[in-house]
Amino acid sequence: MNSLITKYYQEFESYQAVWKFKNTIFLFLIISMLIFFSSSICYFYFIKSIAKETQNIILWIMVLAEVFTFYLFYGIEKQRNEIVKEKFRKLYKNDQLSLQQIKKRWLREALAIPNHEYINLIEKIEKYYLTQSNYKGIHLTREKIYNFIFSTDSKNRVLAMFMGLVALFTALLISTGINIENIFAIFQSIHIFKTLLFIGFISICLFGAFYIVKYTIFMTISLLEFIFDNSLNRNKISKRKKELFIAQLLQFAEFPKHRKRIHASLQVSKNLDSDTVE
Structure with missing residues (x-):
């Protein structure tokens, strides 16, 4: 392959x-x-x-x-x-x-093979390279680099860590002598509408900055892969080469064509029980 x-x-x-x-x-x-x-x-x-x-x-x-x-x-x-x-x-x-x-x-x-079997071939290719990547050892791949930045499977863990940090910060404030009532007083003095707008604005800015950085790194890695695939890495398999090959197979894949069988049918007259038959 x-x-x-x-x-x-x-x-x-x-x-x-x-x-x-x-x-x-x-x-x-x-x-x-x-x-x-x-x-x-x-x-x-x-x-x-x-x-x-x-x-x-x-x-x-x-x-x-x-x-x-x-x-x-x-x-x-x-x-x-x-x-x-x-x-x-x-x-x-x-x-x-x-x-x-x-x-x-x-x-x-x-x-x-006929083009209606391309889908099955794609599934076999993906399964093959997925198994190969699991036993590839310590070699650095594009997926591993992305996972270093942020993994979609770690959202719950990140959220749990963030909530733990908030709880730890609150506990440290209380341990330094700050009364819990003072913290509640701070929250009571906050204007809810303005605070929500401010938090929403900051969240959008952080969200945009995260995706800008993420896709900048993605474009940089893709550019480097493109250069290496056409120079030093021309005889080796990369993820980009596999994606191009699979994309082409998907473009030419078709559903199997079924031949329509026409069965003979006997039309029975509606006036079968009458005196005359059509």
Whole structure:
């Protein structure tokens, strides 16, 4: 299975054929990315020490470099797809094949199973790699990095820890000589509506900051995986390669087609009990 996923990635998803400095689009993409990152660093690092006009110029350079980066990346992707189509159109001796038709035919020949069995194959792939990850040892994976940040399975534990900290803080306040009545007096003096608004605002800010940090890390890891998959890690299996392969199988998966059987039926006249039969 690993060799099949690697082969699929090399044939259809890899940018190895276009990631060359003699390729003009790739060269301009690298330059555009360098301009974007350097202007971003200059804008946020020297924001207090440069004039307002200079800040605006750097900001415009940063925005334009970002736009050109996305546009050139789209150009690189289109260039790769054209190379893939040209290769397989010659191989299959059909100049009218689209990229999706080429992928569909390649998977049909490589897997040698009908497309209505792709769902079963996906389940087997997921079960295989889940079992493999459980016995992978101490190797660092993307899921382990995410779990270091926050695990969805630990919400109840985090909430219990937070409530325990609140109880501990209250107990420490009481132990230092603060009367419990003073604490109740503080709560009684609080305006409920304003307090709820303040707590809601702070909660939204914390919630937004958490997801900004989380998805920034996610995008950074995905970018690094993308770079390694097309350079140092081109012959190894990564989660990104598996996801691309499974996504393609899902796109081509179909339900089994049932043949409709037509049974002969004898129509009985409604006037069967009458004197005449139709």
